[in-house]
Amino acid sequence: MNQTRSTWREPMVWMLVGLPLASVAIGFALLFAAVRPGREDMDTITQATRVGKLLVSAQDEPSTEVATKGLVLRLKGDMIEAVPVDGDFPRGGKLRLTLRASDSQAAERSVELSPSELGWRGVGSLDGGHDWMVELSPDNAAWSLRGHWTAQARAIRLSP
Known part of the structure; x- marks a missing residue:
């Protein structure tokens, strides 16, 4: 069979x-x-988002204006001014300017900039013999702009 x-x-x-x-x-x-994305990736994404040189915190929802505008930092006598590049830059509140010498011989400096008619202004000066690493952020730390201020420069532009 x-x-x-x-x-x-x-x-x-x-x-x-x-x-x-x-x-x-x-x-x-x-x-x-x-x-x-996994759970740990989502936690990292919600902590901070980087848009160019702009670091946006998740504490406050950033406006699109902050993500596309810039500021000019300039020395004016014994004052440091932050002037918006565009008139639509969100205004209000104080800004904190942190300066760190890139050669680490000078101490870290922090300057509080108060609102003024053109932007923000605070009392402070820079030693022209040092390059400075600059970080500018509002009191609520919703965003942060970083840049490099070279020695002998009178102004720099911080933009995303």
């Missing part, structure tokens, strides 16, 4: 068909896991 078995009852058919199908399914599952 020669009875033939069904093709699907042969183990070799399952190895030839089933293993490649299983590897394709596992490949799609791995691709989905790699593309989809």
Whole structure:
């Protein structure tokens, strides 16, 4: 009695068909896991977002004006002024200017800039013999602009 078995009852058919199908399914599952952000990635994304040189904190929802505008920092006598490049720059509140000497021989300085008729102004001066790393942010730290103030420069532009 020669009875033939069904093709699907042969183990070799399952190895030839089933293993490649299983590897394709596992490949799609791995691709989905790699593309989809995980929980720890979402926490990092919500902490801070960088737009060019502008670091935007997640504490306050930044306005689109801050992400596209810039400021000019300039020395005027014994004052440091921050003047918006565009008149639509969001105004109000004080700004904190932090200056760090790039050669680390001079101490870190912090200047509080109060609102003025043109922008913000604070009492302070710079030693012209040092390059300075500059960070400017509002009191609520919703955004931060960073730049490099070279020695002997009278003004710099901070933009995203």
